[in-house]
Amino acid sequence: MEQPLVGNVTYGLVRVGDTVRRPAGPWTDAVDALLAHLRDVCFPGAPRPLGRDDRGRQVLEYVPGELGDPTGTYSLDELASIGAFLADLHRATAAFVPPPSARWQRIIPPDGEDLVCHHDVAPWNLVRSARGWVLIDWDSAGPGTRLWELAYAAQSMAGMRPDRPLGESAERLRVLVDGYGLAGADRPALATLLGQRARAMSELLRRGARDGVQPWARIHAEDGAYWQDTAVLLDAHVPRWTAALA
Incomplete structure (x- = not known):
């Protein structure tokens, strides 16, 4: 089940279980590469990138808090x-x-x-x-x-x-x-x-x-x-x- 997430700027942002899905743009591959780097150097202060879903949306770790x-x-x-x-x-x-x-x-x-x-x-x-x-x-x-x-x-x-x-x-x-x-x-x-x-x-x-x-x-x-x-x-x-x- 998709749960809309409220944001001041981003449209189409939803939570699905322990993930966040957001519309992809021309910049998303570069963002995913950056987040993968932060994961690989063990920086804990960013969500983990999890690829794309079947609708082509960016999939990220949902961080509760x-x-x-x-x-x-x-x-x-x-x-x-x-x-x-x-x-x-x-x-x-x-x-x-x-x-x-x-x-x-x-x-x-x-x-x-x-x-x-x-x-x-x-x-x-x-x-x-x-x-x-x-x-x-x-x-x-x-x-x-x-x-x-x-x-x-x-x-x-x-x-x-x-x-x-x-x-x-x-x-x-x-x-x-x-x-x-x-x-x-x-x-x-x-x-x-x-x-x-x-x-x-x-x-x-x-x-x-x-x-x-x-x-x-x-x-x-x-x-x-x-x-x-x-x-x-x-x-x-x-x-x-x-x-x-x-």
Whole structure:
């Protein structure tokens, strides 16, 4: 029996027993190769790829657990562990060599390419499971940079948002980045990237609304103002984030 799974972006996502089935796209073979690599290097924080079903859908391991609050309500200890988890992921993907035929779904262009990233490390994709943190929804995976991914993860996981006091946001940012173990020389660049990454999301939603592209037009109607305000906030306080990370 198929049980629909609720998601903000993915349509046609269902659970069948201990598996998840999702529509395949031109990028799915590359995603499966990445997930197979993570399995082979014993990285526990991603679902296992299980091939295709008789309808051509991608089949993945279903990982039971609890998804995070999208407002970023993790404790400081949890933020530190999420930072360490993301560092483990980047160490694992750094050794991945994509197949020559790899095609990726580039929803938001990264600021460069130094390894393959998940590109949506956020509470709605992070499962608190029996084996630890597990990231789901890898359809946006592709080449990117550690700092671009860390900027988005820090903003979303730490809940750096207009309705949170600046001092609290700065502390939460520092804890997550310390957990990641980011080198001191890279920290000023990360402080600058926070607003750029949020603005890239805001622009994606704005273009989707302008052109009538779903699901971005719908998400723009629901959260467009939030992403615009968050980008303004993060850009306005780069010295505060830089000081917190020093």
